[in-house]
Every structure is written in structure tokens, then in C-alpha cells.
Amino acid sequence: MSPEPSYLVPVQPLEAMLSAKHPLDDLEEGQLEEEQVMQEHVKEGLLEEKPVMQEPCIKTSRWGTGLTSPKEELISHADNVSKTSRWNRSSLTPECEEVMVSEEQQCYSSESGSGHRTVEKLSADENSDREYCSSDHDELENEDPDSSTQGGMDMMLGSRSVNEFQKLNKINEGTYGIVYKARDEKTKEIVALKKIKMKEDRFEEEYGFPLTSLREINILLSCNHPAIVNVKEVVVGGKNDSDVYMVMEHLEHDLRGVMDRRKEPFSTSEVKCLMMQLLDGLKYLHTNWIIHRDLKPSNLLMNNCGELKICDFGMARQYGSPIKPYTQMVITQWYRPPELLLGAKEYSTAVDMWSVGCIMAELLSQKPLFPGKSELDQLQKIFAVLGTPNEAVWPGFSSFPNAKAKFPTQPYNMLRKKFPAISFVGGQILSERGFDLLNSLLTLDPEKRLTVEEALNHGWFHEVPLPKSKDFMPTYPPKR
């Protein structure tokens, strides 16, 4: 195995991980048993599967695990971080005492033979996104109610004020937040401020903070990789400091905007440069048990130094949206894998690999590969190109809840027609190896789909034209 890049967090010894003080002590009886059982499974899994031990494990905060109340968290850190925000990146530096088995590890139940990490869904009705949320609610509801209700704002103690930033312009408004370009008055640095949209739902009424945002902040503060957007800190503003903003490094563009502006597709070497960065960032996430689950061009930021960075972790590792979108916009299905569309009971890292396949196709052709108008239409579009699956090509296919629908029979894989090896009209062509990578990413059966490691090692990246250096990637005039 090639050595891990230096930006990966050093491996914690297994002993340290398992013997570290676990906040199970703080839980109620019933919960304790349940957690202990999970803990045992984790132990077993770790002991059985040596490679897992050797992989880096980012530390998630106790807020992320929902096992300790935020108040206790603040108290236990009081000596070290008094008057320092819970959200300060530096306060998250892993310490031996704090090393925990992350929630992701507790949830992941198996590692499939193909190398995709599978997570078992936590609820019975898996088509309901809200079920995940309620499972999370349950965890939090078991906490000391006194501390939980105050948690939302307590954790902001010591955070800087948004008034220390000069808002320059609004960049974008998404489902969960409004993003501004701003200048840090102290450092004069240009940053992006994502204002967390607060919404009156049960979770927020009780805990004062949207769950999606809590998770996004927790994950992003824990990640440290050149292809993952850097969140510097969290600041507050508005009446009673009740508005919360994530302060992120600012990137001039996102891939959606860039593709919309370009008149022609990226060259093969440019696609390789972008794909390698995307896969590198994703390898970091998957190695750290994080599934992004919402990879799409608008969530891939780009700058004029040729860098690509993954953003928007609102959906990461929760496998469903806990709150209703604020706008009429729904999360796009175009990059959603067939197993999710079919109502699969388990997700794995393979869901992200499907999205990567769709993104690669779009980079090459400059148009979305499967622009479905509804979930059914999405599946029909996928099957029309890749062939209608059956038990032979995808064992277990017919057991999916949504597999009962009558799909038109398409016995052949037609993908090569869309990405030919030769073009008589001067259009974009794709080599044998390039097509093999694309086709392997777009494998219907997630068990057989390429893993991020396999994709990164694919021969396409080693044949000419080689990936373009970031320094020579095209630049675009700033639009915002």
C-alpha cells in the first residue's frame, strides 16, 4: 500500500481508542446497554479487520456523537478552553484522553467484500428521511434535559461576532444556508460565510440548532484535507447572537457555474486533474467513515489555482434530510445511485462512487448524464443507458421496495454510444481505459461498483494525455 499523505491524522493505537474514557458513563441504563452492545461490535470489527485499525480516524466531537451533553462538554473543557469557542478549530485537536470511537464506526456494521463500507440504516421505514432524524432525536432526548435545552447556544460561548466581518455580497442561497463573500476585518482575509438557516421544528425548538448544520459543522471542523473545504471557525450574530455562521475559505467558483459558463467540455487532461482531486478528497472521507451522499457539481468548489474542494456536508453520514427544505428546491436526483432510488435498506460508500461516475460523464460531455424529472424517470433514464437489471447482473435487485415498478426492458449497456472511442465530427472521445473507469463507476450493483481506492489507481490516470497540472488549469473571471 502506498504511504498515506501527511495531511491524514495519525493513527491512534487501538488500545487508546478502546480504553479512552467513554462518555457511556453518562448515559441512562437502557441506553447504556444498547451502546455497550454496539461498542462490543465495534471492538470485534476492529479486532477482526486489521486494515481498519491502520486507517486514520478523524476525531468527531461529542456533540457529533450525541453521547454527552453539550454542557458537560463545556465543563470538561473549561480549564483548557475557557472563553474559547467550542467551534474553534484548534480546540478540536485530538488529545489522547479525548480519543473516541466515532459514531460512524459504531454505525457501520459491515465491510463488504468489494471494499465498500456499508452502514445499516437505523430505522424500519428507510424511505422516510425523518426516521434517521428521530433516531438522532432519541439519542439526544436521553440526555439531561436541563443541559440539552441550553446546548444550542451554550456551545457558542466565546465565538467571535459576525460584526468582525464585512459582508461583501451574497454568493448563493442553498437549502440549508445563505452563503456570503466577506472580509475578516482583523486579518483582511476574504472568506465565505455560510449563515445557518434556523427553522422552527421540534428538534430546533428543543435544542436550538438544526441537526443538519450541527453535523456539517462537526464533520467539516474535523476534516483536514486539500480537497475538502476548510471551515475556520463558527461565529455568531443577530439578535441575542442567535444567528450562526460558518467561516470558510472562499473559492471563486463552483463546478456547476464553471460548466454552465464554458462553451465546450473540459479536455481529457483537465477532466483527469479534476477527477483526481475529487477522488483524493473522497478517499479521505471514506477512509474516515464519512459518506458525503450529496456529491454534485454545485458542491464542488473551484478556485483560479486549479484546485477543487468538496463542500456542503449537510447530508454527510446522515443518509437523509432531517428537516424539510426551506425553499421549494429538492435535492437533485441526477447524481443519486440506483440503490437509493430503489429504496435500499443499506447504504455504502458506493453511493458516492455513483455520483462520481455521473460527474465524470458530465465533465466529459458538458451535460448531465441522467437528468431525471422524478424518481421513476430517474431510474428509467439510468436503465435505458446501462440496461435494465435483473437478478443475474444484480443479485438482490428484485427485493428492493421500488423494484416492483414496470421498467421498460433494455437488455444492453448503451453507455459506449454516448462516449465513443472515435468521433467523425470532432467530438470528445474516450479511450478504452477511460470508458472502463466510467463504466465501472456506473455499475448498477453497488457491491461491484469501483471503490475510491480502485478508481484512484485506475490506468486511465496513467495513460496519455496525463492529468493536467493544477497550475495550468483554466481560470475564469470572478463572478461573485
Ligand SMILES: Nc1ncnc2c1ncn2[C@@H]1O[C@H](COP(=O)(O)OP(=O)(O)OP(=O)(O)O)[C@@H](O)[C@H]1O
Ligand atoms: N466556501 C465557499 N466559497 C465560495 N462559495 C461557496 C462556499 N461554500 C458554498 N459556496 C457556494 O454556495 C452554494 C451553496 O452552498 P452549500 O451547498 O454549502 O449550501 P446548502 O444550503 O447546503 O446547499 P444545498 O441546497 O445544495 O444543500 C454552493 O453551491 C457554492 O456555490
